[in-house]
Amino acid sequence: MAYYRRVGVVPPKRHTQHRDEAGKLYYEELMGEEGFSSDSSLLYHRHIPSAIVDSRVWELPDQTTTPNHPLRPRHLKLHDLFPGEGWRDTDVVTGRRLVLGNADVRLSYVVAGTDSPLYRNAIGDEVVYVESGEAVVETVFGALPAKQGDYVVLPRATTHRWLPRGEQPLRAYVIEANSHVAPPKRYLSRYGQFLEHSPYCERDLHGPSEVLLAEGSDVEVYVKHRGPGGIAGSVMVYPQHPFDVVGWDGCLYPYTFSVYDFEPITGRVHQPPPVHQVFEGHNFVVCNFVPRKVDYHPKAIPVPYYHSNVDSDEIMFYCGGDYEARKGSGIGQGSVSVHPGGHSHGPQPGAYERSIGVEFFDELAVMVDTFRPLELGEGGLACEDRNYAWTWAGRGPKQ
Secondary structure: OOOOOOEOOOOOOOOOOEOOOOOEEEEEEEEEOOOOOOOEEEEEOOOOOOOOEEEEEEEOOOOOEEEEOOOOOEEEEHHHHHHHHHHHHOOOOOOEEEEEOOOOOOEEEEEOOOOEEEEEEEEOOOOEEHHHHHHHEEEEEEEEHHHHHHHHEOOOOOEEEEEEEOOOEEOOOOEEOOOOOOOOHEEEOOOEEEEEEEEOHHHHOOOOOOOOOOOOEEEEEEEEEEEOOEEEEEEEEEOOOOOOOEEEEEEOEEEEEEEEOOOOOOOOOOOOOOEEEEEEEEEEEEEEOEEEOOOOOOOOOOOOEEEEOOOOEEEEEEEEEEEEEEOOOOOOOEEEEEEOOOOOOOOOOOOOHHHOOOOOOOOEEEEEEEEOOEEHHHHHOEEEEEEEHHOOOOOOOOO
């Protein structure tokens, strides 16, 4: 995103000599998207960033998926994936369980209590929503504090690690793209500034404020990348710690954005989901539903009308409050609903009528709409409430 930042010490002119106090050259690295044709940053390293001394296979967690067939809406109870105290020895990177995925995006969930290894995703950007808990996300650009309600946006190939903080488990909902993720184009001017109608702006985005330097030798970095079967993992070993950047500047960097800084757009009658959009990637969008005043037409029905997004699968992660349209379905904190393209969906029985006259919704949810069908990962299959599909009718299939 074209919002310039500078952190640490950089030379007055790019691609020119930059030396330390002893006269030793720093090594300039361009980290850029779409070749040399899109956003980028220049990072200045103490050591050669390309140097490695070893590389071995990282056996990734189960990445297989199963089609949603026969087609039906589904309810996945993500909190069931990490029962008991096992989270204390789980980290945000290697402990992820795949919930849903396709060729464009993968949705995972993890409950963590220990530090992750150094990691970078070389397939696409990651957007991690912190459902609860706190962490420091250390990156090659600097450190980012993250707390409940934060989106942590990590550009492709950003070396980083997650360090949970506090006594509570860190619960993270992970959106892994096969592309770059950015604010919707309609929120931006032709030069990249947020426009006045956008529900958030540059002041709400929090990037690193100072460099992060670390020492170490033979340092392992876990890398997710393209390979056999589409996704592969490797552990690359660096002779010096990759957190050696003394300064950087540009428009490509990790940042956090709090869902509580999203200003909801409301109206006299029900507003369609695009007003809730926060990010977009290739063939998918991310929206958030926040506490808000609802429709104020005298005959308004505040919950959504029944709808069939013929081009999309709609995935809702319920992470706060009590989602009005789903009351009575069994959905609660930590649930995911899967409403696939090809099947209309909407409020549970009674919700349509109950919402009349309601002035405020106290609900918090993250929605991912995809433009290709999603399949179920091993995590999704392991935590399904198999009665959900029949809750609108009040009964299931005849035995």
